[in-house]
Amino acid sequence: MSIPRYAVIGHPVAHSLSPRIHAAFGRQLSIALDYSAIDTAAEEFDMTLGAFAASGGVGANVTLPHKQRAARACATLSERARRAGAVNTLTLRGGEWHGDNTDGAGLVRDLTGRHGLDLRARRTLLIGAGGAARGVAPALLDAGIGDLYIVNRTSERADALADALGQPGRVHPRYLADLKQFGEFDLVINATSATRTDGLPDLPMSLVGARTAAVDLSYGEVAIPFLAWARAAGAHDAIGGLGMLVEQAAESFALWHGVRPDTDPVYAHLVEHRASLVTAD
Structure with a gap:
C-alpha cells in the first residue's frame, strides 16, 4: 500500500x-x-x-x-x-x-490558548486584505472582537474584503494613508507580505496603547520589522506567526x-x- x-x-x-x-x-x-x-x-x-x-x-x-x-x-x-x-x-x-x-481557527487558538489573550471587544486593525487577511478575519469576528478596521495598499481590496465580511456597522475599510487619524487599537495584525519586497508600511506609533497586542501572521525574519516596531511603540504583546x-x-x-x-x-x-x-x- x-x-x-x-x-x-x-x-x-x-x-x-x-x-x-x-x-x-x-x-x-x-x-x-x-x-x-x-x-x-x-x-x-x-x-x-x-x-x-x-x-x-x-x-x-x-x-x-x-x-x-x-x-x-x-x-x-x-x-x-x-x-x-x-x-x-x-x-x-x-x-x-x-x-x-x-488559518483563522489557528490564529484564534494560538492567541487565546497559548498567549492567553481575551479577544472580546478588542478594537482591531487588520493591515492587508489578501489571502492571509481573508483567512483570519471571519474567525476574529466570530471570536468576539470589537470593530474591525481594514487597510491595504490597494484600497479596492480592503473594500472588497469588508463587503465580503458583510458587517457594515462593525467592519470598516480605510485608507492606509490615514492611519495617523485612527487612534489606539487593542489588537493590530500585520497580514501583509510587504516585508518580503518593499518593506513594512509606515505605521505611526499612535496605533499602540498600553493594552495593545501586535501580531504578525509571518514568522522568522519576515516578522522582525513589524515586531520591532510594536516593541518600540510599547505594545503589551508582540507575537509572531509561528504558533498560528x-x-x-x-x-x-x-x-x-x-x-x-x-x-x-x-x-x-x-x-x-x-x-x-x-x-x-
Missing part, C-alpha cells in the same frame, strides 16, 4: 516549515505520510494541482500567493472557506478538490486524518530552533 501524498504549495515555498511540522505530527500519532513542498508560479497553479493529484496527492496546504486562486479551483468549499474567499487546505474527495481554511502556523497545520492534519495532534511539543521544538527560521507561510 502506497503512502498518501500531501504537500504545501506556494511561491516561494522552500523555506516552509510545514513539511517538518506534519512529519512531527505523523510521528507523534504513528501515521505514515509523505509531505513535501511544491513551488509553482501563479499562472501554473491549476496545472501543478492537477499533476499533484495524478501522482497520488490527496491533500495540500496552500500558501502565498495562491490562497484565493485555490478557492476557485475547488468543486466545494467549507463554510469558513466560503466566507474567507480563500483556501489554505485542500482535500481530494471523489476526484475533486474540497477547500477549507484553517503550528495550530493551523494541526487543524489541517485533523481534517485529513481524523485526529488532532498535540501542538505544544512541536511548537516548543520549533521555538528552540527559531534562529533557523527564515520566512512565513
